[in-house]
Amino acid sequence: MKLRRHLSLIVTACLTIVAGLAFHRIFGFGPIVPVVVVATAVPTILSALLAGPKSDRPWPLWISLVLTVLASVGTVTVVTLRSALGDGTLPQTLRSGVLSSWKSILTTLLPAPAKPEFLVLVHVVVWLAAFASAELALRTSLRAAPCLPAFGVFGIALLLGVDGPGSNLGLVAATVVLIAVLILVRSGEGANWRPILLGLPVAAALGGLAFLSGPYVPVSAEPYNPREQVAAPPPQQRDSVSPLDRVGGWLHNGNQFLFTVRGGKAEDLRLAVLDRFDGVTWTSTAKFTPTGSRVPADPEPGERYSVTQQITVKDMPGLWLPAADRPRQIKPQSGLGVVVDPDSGIMAAAQPLKPGQSYRIDARVRTWKDADFGGADVAQDAEAQAALALPNGPGATRAPVQIAEFRALAKRATDGATSPGQQAGMLAEFLKKYAKYDISAPPGHSYRQLDYFLGEAKRGTPEHFATAYALLGRTIGLPTRVKVGFSGGTLTGDERLIRSGDVMVWPEVKLEGYGWVQFDPIPEQARRSKGNTVAAGETQKGLAQAQQNAINQNRGSGPGKVPTAPPAKPNAAKDAGIPLWTLPVAGIVLLLLAYLFAVLLMPALRKRRRRSGPPPAQIAGAWHQALEHLNDVGLATARTLTAHEVAHFGAKSLGETALAHLRPLADLVNRSRFSNGPQDPRAAATAWEHSDQVGRLVTAKAGRVTRLYRRLHPRSLRSR
Numbered sequence: 001m002k003l004r005r006h007l008s009l010i011v012t013a014c015l016t017i018v019a020g021l022a023f024h025r026i027f028g029f030g031p032i033v034p035v036v037v038v039a040t041a042v043p044t045i046l047s048a049l050l051a052g053p054k055s056d057r058p059w060p061l062w063i064s065l066v067l068t069v070l071a072s073v074g075t076v077t078v079v080t081l082r083s084a085l086g087d088g089t090l091p092q093t094l095r096s097g098v099l100s101s102w103k104s105i106l107t108t109l110l111p112a113p114a115k116p117e118f119l120v121l122v123h124v125v126v127w128l129a130a131f132a133s134a135e136l137a138l139r140t141s142l143r144a145a146p147c148l149p150a151f152g153v154f155g156i157a158l159l160l161g162v163d164g165p166g167s168n169l170g171l172v173a174a175t176v177v178l179i180a181v182l183i184l185v186r187s188g189e190g191a192n193w194r195p196i197l198l199g200l201p202v203a204a205a206l207g208g209l210a211f212l213s214g215p216y217v218p219v220s221a222e223p224y225n226p227r228e229q230v231a232a233p234p235p236q237q238r239d240s241v242s243p244l245d246r247v248g249g250w251l252h253n254g255n256q257f258l259f260t261v262r263g264g265k266a267e268d269l270r271l272a273v274l275d276r277f278d279g280v281t282w283t284s285t286a287k288f289t290p291t292g293s294r295v296p297a298d299p300e301p302g303e304r305y306s307v308t309q310q311i312t313v314k315d316m317p318g319l320w321l322p323a324a325d326r327p328r329q330i331k332p333q334s335g336l337g338v339v340v341d342p343d344s345g346i347m348a349a350a351q352p353l354k355p356g357q358s359y360r361i362d363a364r365v366r367t368w369k370d371a372d373f374g375g376a377d378v379a380q381d382a383e384a385q386a387a388l389a390l391p392n393g394p395g396a397t398r399a400p401v402q403i404a405e406f407r408a409l410a411k412r413a414t415d416g417a418t419s420p421g422q423q424a425g426m427l428a429e430f431l432k433k434y435a436k437y438d439i440s441a442p443p444g445h446s447y448r449q450l451d452y453f454l455g456e457a458k459r460g461t462p463e464h465f466a467t468a469y470a471l472l473g474r475t476i477g478l479p480t481r482v483k484v485g486f487s488g489g490t491l492t493g494d495e496r497l498i499r500s501g502d503v504m505v506w507p508e509v510k511l512e513g514y515g516w517v518q519f520d521p522i523p524e525q526a527r528r529s530k531g532n533t534v535a536a537g538e539t540q541k542g543l544a545q546a547q548q549n550a551i552n553q554n555r556g557s558g559p560g561k562v563p564t565a566p567p568a569k570p571n572a573a574k575d576a577g578i579p580l581w582t583l584p585v586a587g588i589v590l591l592l593l594a595y596l597f598a599v600l601l602m603p604a605l606r607k608r609r610r611r612s613g614p615p616p617a618q619i620a621g622a623w624h625q626a627l628e629h630l631n632d633v634g635l636a637t638a639r640t641l642t643a644h645e646v647a648h649f650g651a652k653s654l655g656e657t658a659l660a661h662l663r664p665l666a667d668l669v670n671r672s673r674f675s676n677g678p679q680d681p682r683a684a685a686t687a688w689e690h691s692d693q694v695g696r697l698v699t700a701k702a703g704r705v706t707r708l709y710r711r712l713h714p715r716s717l718r719s720r
Contacts, residue, residue, distance in 0.1 A: 254501025
């Protein structure tokens with residue numbers, strides 16, 4: 001009987017390992033196998049040693065319990081969590097792992113990342129189950145009791161991994177076999193092994209029957225999902241600057257190298273989806289959840305094709321991760337942590353992006369081949385209803401009047417449409433012809449700025465066209481949102497270089513039976529001016545043609561002739577009267593003097609030009625002069641922000657004193673840009689007083705040496 005009890009330890013260990021492997025739906029088999037094997041083998045061997053090979057009375061249970069706890073902590077320290085101890089003490093790691101990891105797992109898209117603070121839960125649960133099974137096998141004569149702890153491990157794994165990938169059917173079949181073997185081993189007495197030998201084929205048959213019948217077991221109800229009962233982490237503001245607010249700056253500085261894409265044909269890349277409008281700006285309601293590699297499938301209908309992309313970050317600011325729409329699998333590299341919004345599928349980095357980080361995307365891209373939206377109606381779900389909101393916005397006293405004007409324009413644009421699908425298409429075509437593409441248009445997408453874009457300027461960037469479409473669509477009952485991403489790029493070898501000038505903004509409308517459908521209100525002029533690949537090719541062709549023309553001129557009319565240099569005058573160096581080496585030296589000196597003269601004179605000329613002209617031009621000049629000052633204290637993205645946002649961030653850099661000058665200056669600029677009434681004759685002088693004060697504050701903050709260095713930089717020659 002003693003031998004049978006020790007033999008049953010092998011069976012209980014196998015049973016615990018099989019139960020622990022059920023965590024594969026959470027982490028995958030790779031990270032789980034070593035943790036489960038170690039957490040099972042050590043307490044089982046320890047219990048067997050404490051029981052002794054011949055003694056019928058093992059050590060007291062409390063001694064076994066104390067020793068197994070010490071052994072567990074030591075194993076955690078040496079094996080399982082060695083890499084995590086650099087970030088905290090062992091008690092902190094155990095506390096966060098055992099007490100909080102279950103909640104972290106339930107709020108993470110499976111498979112979860114194999115982090116030590118997650119795996120410690122598996123280690124502790126399996127260790128306790130192995131210890132309990134071993135002690136029950138050694139201290140009791142109950143046949144099936146030692147399998148109960150393994151059932152507990154299996155139950156925890158099933159609850160935490162209820163919606164994870166993979167299947168536990170094979171593990172269930174193995175569990176049936178091992179339970180039968182455990183009962184056979186613990187049955188009978190003495191050296192009579194015939195029942196065991198005869199029962200093993202029966203146990204194997206039971207396991208095979210469980211494996212084959214598992215898929216046909218009638219289960220009508222959905223499994224209980226504890227994720228529905230656990231509150232997800234509150235949504236975080238992923239980036240201090242919205243991608244939509246960066247569009248203007250990216251277009252102004254179109255050669256900023258953001259990232260590369262390798263693999264597949266050129267696809268439009270989605271960066272962020274913005275679905276909430278407060279009257280001033282568009283923001284995202286995404287609720288990001290950590291993920292190991294999986295992105296939930298798109299529930300919307302439509303045909304799809306597979307795309308694989310390898311994306312490498314270069315100079316990409318913020319946290320948003322570009323990818324083809326819609327990703328299904330993401331394989332981060334270079335220590336990149338990823339969070340995902342399960343509803344929209346957009347992704348963000350857990351920490352600010354760094355050059356060199358990369359990730360691989362497997363996406364399923366929708367295709368609208370043979371799709372006809374003409375007769376489609378708008379969707380009626382809760383998401384679509386939320387995408388119809390038109391709030392007044394903070395301080396927007398004219399918002400109701402402006403919304404009425406927007407609605408009148410939208411109705412005029414869609415006059416004759418018989419369905420929402422036709423309205424969506426007609427509105428896009430209307431905006432393509434209504435305004436012109438102009439990257440120098442002032443950024444912004446509030447009611448006031450879109451009123452100016454649609455009513456007076458009629459020139460704008462993709463930011464204006466897309467947000468104007470979304471706003472006009474909502475006024476006539478189309479649920480809309482805005483998508484920021486990239487289109488085009490420069491093909492170099494087998495990868496595409498994506499620069500800031502490739503940024504694009506699209507509006508989307510949610511239609512019944514189709515889901516979110518992208519429409520394009522951007523004029524074709526934007527495509528021609530943003531086609532970096534085509535433009536690069538045309539440039540190369542132009543250079544080649546120019547070279548060919550020069551060769552042809554030198555060749556003359558005869559074929560096969562090569563260009564020849566004109567004959568040199570003899571003794572040319574002696575006729576010059578000066579050494580040849582002095583010519584390049586003199587040229588360099590003259591260039592340096594010209595450069596110093598230019599960089600010192602250009603700011604003064606630029607300021608003089610800004611102070612001339614009518615009052616609106618002077619106010620705008622004072623604002624640009626203030627932006628130039630703020631650039632010297634690191635506010636390089638000022639041109640992509642609204643006036644009051646510049647005042648807010650400028651005050652953070654210069655202190656609250658600057659707010660007394662930046663805020664009135666911002667008010668004067670907004671009034672000058674958007675007001676139709678007469679201008680105050682003293683407004684221009686007041687604006688320049690505030691601008692000069694900002695310059696003095698910047699000099700005090702940055703220092704004259706720093707400002708002189710910035711003035712000597714080549715970018716000071718750029719027209720602003």
